[in-house]
Amino acid sequence: MKLYYSPGACSLAVHIALREVGAAFELIQVDLRTHTTETGGSFLDVSPRGYVPLLELGDGSRHAEGAALLQYVADLDPARALIGPPGSRQRLAVVEWLTFISTELHKGFSPWLWHKETAESTRKAVLAKLATRFAELDAVLARSDFLAGGYSVADAYGFTILNWAHLLGVPLMAYPHLQAWMARVAARAPVQAALRAEGLLA
Known part of the structure; x- marks a missing residue:
């Protein structure tokens, strides 16, 4: 491949x-x-x-x-192990998170926050929407080490997109459980x- x-x-x-x-x-x-x-x-x-x-x-x-x-x-x-067998609740949870990350996080960050020509009003609206999503993730990760229970491809995807916050100067200090999850994923070999x-x- x-x-x-x-x-x-x-x-x-x-x-x-x-x-x-x-x-x-x-x-x-x-x-x-x-x-x-x-x-x-x-x-x-x-x-x-x-x-x-x-x-x-x-x-x-x-x-x-x-x-x-x-x-x-x-x-x-x-x-x-990273997704669960077809028809399982585990797989449903992983695919649900993949979809959420794709539509609610990935498309929030990109393209809007990567382009300097994005209007300030648009940037503020995007950041406000992302903040609600960060808060939701923080609440989930207060109860679980990983998004779908055990580590999965959803965590790999979420980590990748949330890592953009550091590159773009989007603060995550208000979300301690989200930050701890980022560190857990980053520590994997x-x-x-x-x-x-x-x-x-x-």
């Missing part, structure tokens, strides 16, 4: 998941500003959408959308390995 990624982007979640399940894969870095790969090729020739993550399977097929890829990668582990491979950790 090949994972097209950009350091610290949402592709980090899939990168973490691949390491968690012990998959064999190749990393191909993409410059999202120029839409070129590390070898100088056009990423738009690989993926017309122009964004990561993109996972190329052994048969040459290419697949996008982080929440979908996380479910696929989690199923590579026969025990399905596969997470450390992914961060190091992407140049995000010394």
Whole structure:
């Protein structure tokens, strides 16, 4: 498999998941500003959408959308420890969190907070909405170490997106349980390995 990624982007979640399940894969870095790969090729020739993550399977097929890829990668582990078996409450909870992170967090941060041209009124509205979501997560994580009970691909995705708060200067001090969860996820060996491979950790 090949994972097209950009350091610290949402592709980090899939990168973490691949390491968690012990998959064999190749990393191909993409410059999202120029839409070129590390070898100088056009990423738009690989993926017309122009964004990561993109996972190329052994048969040459290419697949996008982080929440979908996380479910696929989690199923590579026969025990399905990161997602739960089909039809289980565990799987329902994990997929529910993946959807929440995708729509309520990921699309809150991006594109609005990444672009300097975003109107200040829009920025304030986005930050207010995110604050309500952070509070909800903090309450959940006051009762549980991880989002869906045990560690899952939802935690890898949530960690990746919430990590943007540090990069964008969005304060999380008011959410101690959320911060503790971030630290728990960050301490995992596969997470450390992914961060190091992407140049995000010394």
